[in-house]
Amino acid sequence: MSIDWTTYRASGLHDELIGPGGGARAAGRALIRHLSELGCAEIGVRQQAAELAIKVMGVTFTVYHEQGGSIDRAWPLDIIPRIISAKEWNRIAAGLKQRVAALNNFIDDVYHAQRIVKDGVFPLEIIGSSRNFRPHCVGVNPPQGVWAHICGTDLVRDKDGTVYVLEDNLRVPSGVSYMIENRQVVKRVLPELFESSSILAVDDYPAALHEMLASLAPRRQGLPEIVVLTPGIYNSAYFEHSYLARQMGCELVEGRDLAVHEDDCVYMQTIHGWRRVDVIYRRIDDDFLDPESCRADSTLGVPGLMRAWAKGNVALANAPGAGVADDKLVYTYVPDMIRYYLDEDPILPNVPSWRCSQPKDLEHVLQNLEQLVVKPVDGSGGYGMLMGPQSSQRERNQFAAQLKAAPRNFIAQPVITLSTVPTFVNERIEPRHVDLRPFILSGPSTYVTTGGLTRVALPEGSLVVNSSQGGGSKDTWIVATEN
């Protein structure tokens, strides 16, 4: 049975594949034609094949709070890809590079002269009150002046088609392994399309990551010893830590495998004895890195690690303290940073935001709570937010009180109706909302993943894409079109 796209309703929404008239957008034409030929029953068969492949490949993520402690769940993938034309992607990639360059300039400036404050572009008090500002990092010079080597930036598209930056994850962003595995699986189950269209490859990421990490090594001779530092098998992203270590051919270490010796260098304990480590791709939060200078109760980290890093004896990616720019209030200044440091106009816009720390903005927010999304500046994963249109009067009153008590801790944004992509649910194809997380590597050169990880909210009408809350994922295709 072929698919009737005229009944596919995405009214009032922006769909990534189907245009307003019900016809396919240019970059998605081949895909839509192919899906129509396959029909729902065959798509269902292929979807099952994909789920089986994921089980066999052992692509999992870990969920804690269910009975039996933490368990490995098969990674949820919807086989219908999300497509972006190469032309549009080139513009987005340029915007991401620009953004990350400005952010790295900003972080370096924060821990040094703070020119941006002296020039009156950025208020001093925001730095001091940022939860992720690290006094230990003041005056440290990481290699190449780069702090956020790996950045995961979340993009959303609103109903008018504009792509906005929702947030920048500069601490330990995850998801890139799933981007690569999604492609492996979709190639297996929709091979015909890869033969007939030019879909850009995504699997050079581990090589690019390895090259960037190697460039950070303090010792210049011989092969650098690079390790991936994981909190352990019960971490939700353990699959990814293990995956990236395997792909790069380096050791996956835990804090207890490492020690800082008297020469302030980092060593790992091997069967051949202690071996010097040059670069640590750490997947542990700042707070837990070094019990000597951060949380004394941390058993995940390595005593003395900050000392070794500050002396330049080991490189940490991302550098400690990079999270200072993760703060959502700092986020609102990124367009200003781009103008200030790079003297360029921002290519990608921020979602318009009100800074509750400013009295005029606060007043506006308090009067329009019903239309706005209010977010805590240091939150992530959609926790602690107020969704104005869905909120009750009581919730709004509570939030108003919180806003007045600690305005610095909140920003507000209009509701963005995320764009949709056709998705196979309930044995048929329906529109579901998506976001996109590309990854940007900053080293001697800047690398942007080809597309990124598309996350999709599976329940009808839902805007929550987190995999821990019922979200799924899609392969993301950057497709070159004729014109």
Added chain:
Amino acid sequence: MLSRVAENIYWFARYLERAENSARLVNVNANLLLDLPPEYRPGWLPLIDITGSRELFDASERRAEERDVVHFLIAELDNPGSILGSLRFARENARTLRDVLPNEVWEHLNELFMEIKEELPGALNKRMRFKFLQKIIRGMQTLTGELEGTMSRNDAYTLMMLGRNLERADMTSRIIDVRSAQLVPAESAELTNFDTIQWVNLLKSLSGYQMYRLRARTRVSRAAALEFVLRDTHFPRACFFCLQEVGTFLRALPRSAAVMGSLAAACSFLKNADLERLDQPGLHEHIDLLQLHINVVHQGIARSFFPPHVAAEAQMQAQTTSASVELRAARVTRLEDAPAG
């Protein structure tokens, strides 16, 4: 290779090997019991001592009857000497070794664990038991084959081979011990036939009967069978062969001189024993001492290649003074200390 990973892969291999040999152990006891005249049947309880799990067993609610003992040996998840317990610990170790082990091995082990857990209730039934144990032995042999056929001969492989061979030497000695626990009067003429049948059974349970015939070319006798399973240099489940293998793989590692010393001591202990003159209690004691030697080799490996554990150090102290009874208790402690993830 990281010391922590080295320890995990060593224990992964030991637990895999232990699961297989525990299945052989239960099988051999079942067969021996059936062949003995009823008045000489010692039952199932000796297996608890032989596997070194007396303390755990006494602490459990289980009683000394066949059903309970067999359940304890096959299905007790918290008994690291039980088949299911060994498999569980092998799997928990494998989970941390995804970057080291071939992917198929992880998938297969996972599958096997699920299947075995599912079939367990049926397997506690006497009639189904043999088939179930056979399946476990085959499954473990398949896994071993997959590891052989797909794993690079790197440090991880070396550590795995150390674990496998040391555990195998230890478990073969325990399987022989089952035989020594059958306190049949050795000189009694009417029982000589039973005696021969029992040694044949023991060889079969180690899949060694055929190889024994090729090697010994004589009828099965106690002395010749013991010589074969303890000291043969060609049969892969013979204690001496396993220790030889440990030596071969140790040579590939740095800083192995100290362990090599302990290994040499274990080998000469095996070589110099006068097997013909050992009566049943003497055999039992001999095996205890052999296990003590094997444990010293293990401690040496741990000291040279694994991250230091406070508990392991304390335990080593205890073992230097150990008599054979303490050794078996220590075995249980050692199992609990082993990393499982």
